[in-house]
Amino acid sequence: MHSPEGSIIGYSILILVFLGVxxxxxxxxxxxxxxxxxxxxFEATIQNQKRQHDLELKALRSQMNPHFVHNSLNAIQYYIQQNDVETSENYLAKFSKLxxxxxxxxxxxxxxLSEEISLLENYLQIEKLRFEEKIEYEIKVDPELDLEEEQIPSMLIQPLVENAINHGLFHKKGNGKVTVIFNFINANCFxxxxxxxxVGLKKSKELNTSIKSQNASHSSEVLTERIHFLNESGSWNVCHKMIDRSIEIGETGTEIVLEFNQNYYDKN
Structure with a gap:
């Protein structure tokens, strides 16, 4: 027979084992x-960051320079007052399409790229009308680029063209010209x-500082912020640089270069 003490010890061991398990x-x-x-x-944080990036991108895309709209409407009104019906109708049609x-x-x-070029064409035609033909423009496209298949982040190039006109050509004596060039690099990059x-970067900054313009463009800051969010999204790897042509190649003017590497394409 087992002693009571042995049974108690056995039960204690079982209880300890049970508690341990x-x-x-x-x-x-x-x-x-x-x-x-x-x-x-972690997943919630990532989703919130993506949502925040999407919202910020949408906010940046939705920005439309109110001064351009105001100036365009004033120009249309001017041609109407001059009884220049053909020009005013042409201007209004292009403005409406834009x-x-x-x-x-x-x-x-x-x-x-086809849609982007169409938008740039309409915008530049309006600016050419507004400046009474004192602005020339040219859009060059590498024949290796597939304009229908190749994608580009929306509403990114036009603000740069607008800045070139307002802060590069506006202060220039005589006629000015803007050239936009699309170059093929490889299957995933252009x-x-x-x-x-x-007038160039230095002169433009001096003029904006001297007149303390409240309308001075912050396109470089907006561009940097927009590119940051694009790169963070994982869809694109975008590099950019700003060139003062008077320093680099001995010509007046400014050149902005954007290089687009597409990681994947998320259909809209």
């Missing part, structure tokens, strides 16, 4: 729940250059 199980349950919370928090493109493209992450023969 229970503690181990509780430990694993705790670790699993903790890991799940960490994963959930506004539709702005609203359409601002809802999309990217557009085809380059866009916006070139003006205006």
């Amino acid at each position: 229970l503690l181990v199980l509780l430990f694993f349950v705790f670790i699993n729940r903790k890991n799940k919370l960490v994963r959930d928090n 506004m539709r493109q702005f609203f359409d493209y601002s809802r999309r992450k990217s557009v085809s 380059k866009v250059s916006v070139i003006d023969n205006g």
Whole structure:
């Protein structure tokens, strides 16, 4: 027969083993729940960042220079007052088409090169009318680029062209010219250059500082911020540089170069 003391010891050992197993199980349950919370928090943080990036990109895309709209409407009014019906109707038609493109493209992450070039054409034609033919423009496209298939982030090039006109050509004596060049680099990469023969970076900054212009463009800051979010999104790897042509090649003007590497294309 087993002694009472032996039975008590046996029961105690069983209880200790049970408690040990229970503690181990509780430990694993705790670790699993903790890991799940960490994963959930991490995924929620990533999703919030993506949503924030999307919202900020949409906000940047939706920006439309109010001074351009105001100046365009004033120009249309001027031609109407001059009884120049043909020019005013032409101007109004181009302006209306450009506004539709702005609203359409601002809802999309990217557009085809064909659509981007169409928007630039309409915008530059309006500016040419507004400046009474004192501005010339040229858009050059590498024949190796597929204009319908190749995508570009929307509403990114036009503000650079607008800045070239307002802060490069506006202060230039005589006629000015803006050239936009689309160059093929490889199957996943292309380059866009916006070139003006205006007063140049240094002179433009001096003029903006001297007149304390409230309308001075912050395009370089906006461009840097926009490119940051594009690169963070994972869809694009965009590099850019600003060239003072008077320093680099001995010509007046400024050149902005953007190089687009597409990681993947997310259909809109």
